[in-house]
Amino acid sequence: MSNDPRAAVPSIALLLGDLEVSDATRGIGREESAELLREVVEDLRAAILTRANIDTSDIGRLREQLLDEARGRIVLAAAIARGGVSRRVINATGVVLHTNLGRSPLGEDARGAIADVAAGYSATEIDLESGRRGRRGEGLERLLRLATGAEAALVVNNNAAAVLLVVSAFARGGEVIVNRGELVEIGGSFRIPDVMGWGGARLREVGTTNRTHLSDYEATIGPETAAIMVVHPSNYRISGFTRCPELPELAALARKNDILLIEDQGSGYIVDPREIGLPERRSVRQSLEAGAHLVTFSGDKILGGPQAGVLVGDTKRIDALRGDPLARAIRIDRFTIAALEATLRSYVEERWRDLPVPRMLASTPIELASRAHALSARIVDRLGGDTREQVDTIEGDSRVGGGAFPEAPLPTTLVRIRPVGIATHKLAQSMRLRPLPIIARVSDDAVLLDPRTIARSEEGAIVDGVGECVDRSR
Ligand SMILES: *Cc1c(COP(=O)(O)O)cnc(C)c1O
Numbered sequence: 001m002s003n004d005p006r007a008a009v010p011s012i013a014l015l016l017g018d019l020e021v022s023d024a025t026r027g028i029g030r031e032e033s034a035e036l037l038r039e040v041v042e043d044l045r046a047a048i049l050t051r052a053n054i055d056t057s058d059i060g061r062l063r064e065q066l067l068d069e070a071r072g073r074i075v076l077a078a079a080i081a082r083g084g085v086s087r088r089v090i091n092a093t094g095v096v097l098h099t100n101l102g103r104s105p106l107g108e109d110a111r112g113a114i115a116d117v118a119a120g121y122s123a124t125e126i127d128l129e130s131g132r133r134g135r136r137g138e139g140l141e142r143l144l145r146l147a148t149g150a151e152a153a154l155v156v157n158n159n160a161a162a163v164l165l166v167v168s169a170f171a172r173g174g175e176v177i178v179n180r181g182e183l184v185e186i187g188g189s190f191r192i193p194d195v196m197g198w199g200g201a202r203l204r205e206v207g208t209t210n211r212t213h214l215s216d217y218e219a220t221i222g223p224e225t226a227a228i229m230v231v232h233p234s235n236y237r238i239s240g241f242t243r244c245p246e247l248p249e250l251a252a253l254a255r256k257n258d259i260l261l262i263e264d265q266g267s268g269y270i271v272d273p274r275e276i277g278l279p280e281r282r283s284v285r286q287s288l289e290a291g292a293h294l295v296t297f298s299g300d301k302i303l304g305g306p307q308a309g310v311l312v313g314d315t316k317r318i319d320a321l322r323g324d325p326l327a328r329a330i331r332i333d334r335f336t337i338a339a340l341e342a343t344l345r346s347y348v349e350e351r352w353r354d355l356p357v358p359r360m361l362a363s364t365p366i367e368l369a370s371r372a373h374a375l376s377a378r379i380v381d382r383l384g385g386d387t388r389e390q391v392d393t394i395e396g397d398s399r400v401g402g403g404a405f406p407e408a409p410l411p412t413t414l415v416r417i418r419p420v421g422i423a424t425h426k427l428a429q430s431m432r433l434r435p436l437p438i439i440a441r442v443s444d445d446a447v448l449l450d451p452r453t454i455a456r457s458e459e460g461a462i463v464d465g466v467g468e469c470v471d472r473s474r
Helices: 012-018 030-049 059-081 108-118 138-148 159-171 192-198 214-220 247-256 284-289 315-322 325-329 334-348 356-362 365-383 424-432 456-473
Strands: 095-097 152-156 175-179 202-206 225-231 260-266 294-298 309-313 391-401 410-417 447-449
Touching: 012 030, 030 059, 095 356, 108 334, 138 152, 138 284, 138 309, 138 334, 152 159, 152 315, 152 334, 159 175, 159 192, 159 225, 159 260, 159 294, 159 309, 159 315, 159 325, 175 192, 192 202, 202 214, 214 247, 225 247, 247 260, 260 284, 284 294, 284 309, 309 315, 365 391, 365 410, 365 456, 424 447, 424 456
Parallel strands: 095 391, 175 202, 175 225, 225 260, 260 294
Antiparallel strands: 152 309, 294 309, 391 410, 410 447
């Protein structure tokens, strides 16, 4: 072997032979695979030349690393060739607010509004009457006032940004008191203690995980205290021997001490969640009435709109937030404005039950069972032969997702596919790699489809998709 460590890099031909050809690389020919492989190898040779931290002494490991890297690039290139990486998919998981699948599907009006705005220019910051410059999101804010009873509103990029903005604008250099039982981490590294840090505030924890008294808050308030923050513990639930002060008690305490009461509602309820069969929760309106100065929530959780962070409160404070330089950095784009306006309009006009998210959540067990049976029968039909053993239905649970209502059971009926002659995960993978990908639940021995998150218009694509994937495996 030569002394040049670059010689340790295996040849393209050798690597190509090792590369497993799978569904994931469909759409990419051998030529293109070889080309991508060449790129990976060249990158590596260059890295070795600049003496990057690469161990060339273990050829076996180096080869595995190279193959992994090449496989990753080929899969990505294949996905792009097949029509885009971030594309529409069918969510058959039964997780309604599936963060990895974009969280909330939009209603018809919101989809139309985005398409309309995207086709040309838009009245994003113009007052059409006077022709003068207008304020971004003004219509949106009016709808939010109507929907929540708030004096004023502001919308930013997401709820994490909304919380950060409030902390940075009103508590920088000071302290924010949070109940120890509410120091949540929401998926994707949003942690309340970290947000306090980014906003330049010090976190003061009070109470214990399960019990916190008003007197705990009272004893913690000092000259440095800027705010009390109530965080909705959305993705977990502390039950049993628990206690924490009611919002009106905290509001009175905050006012007596001239500090802010902020509530991060997470999901944010415009209507009572009991109307769609979920447990009772304080609505945004009720929080404001109970005396919260500012309430923040997400646009793409239970609300069923686009990704956004909504802030509501009194005019003076919302105006201060609007003028903060950070607000400019986290402002929303015109597509979000259009989609959120359309979504809020359906609440204000009492048409919100037609939105996909409330509709999916409100689906009844009877309706879901009947849809599951029908879907299962269609799949059996499509597969032909004696496949009844392989495709049937079982009872199960859906999930709200998005960290909301972890305790709420959502009974459903699942279509269960137990493939023969192909591993369950392989079948699930080929369903994901279809032109219109189908994302299913995978258990030990079955691929499971939950009709709750499948639109009726998607059922045909599921029958065809499952049919083709199973056929190919036979
Ligand atoms: C989801 C959630 C957030 C983060 O909201 P995003 O819109 O995802 O940024 C913050 N706080 C709580 C309590 C949440 O549930």
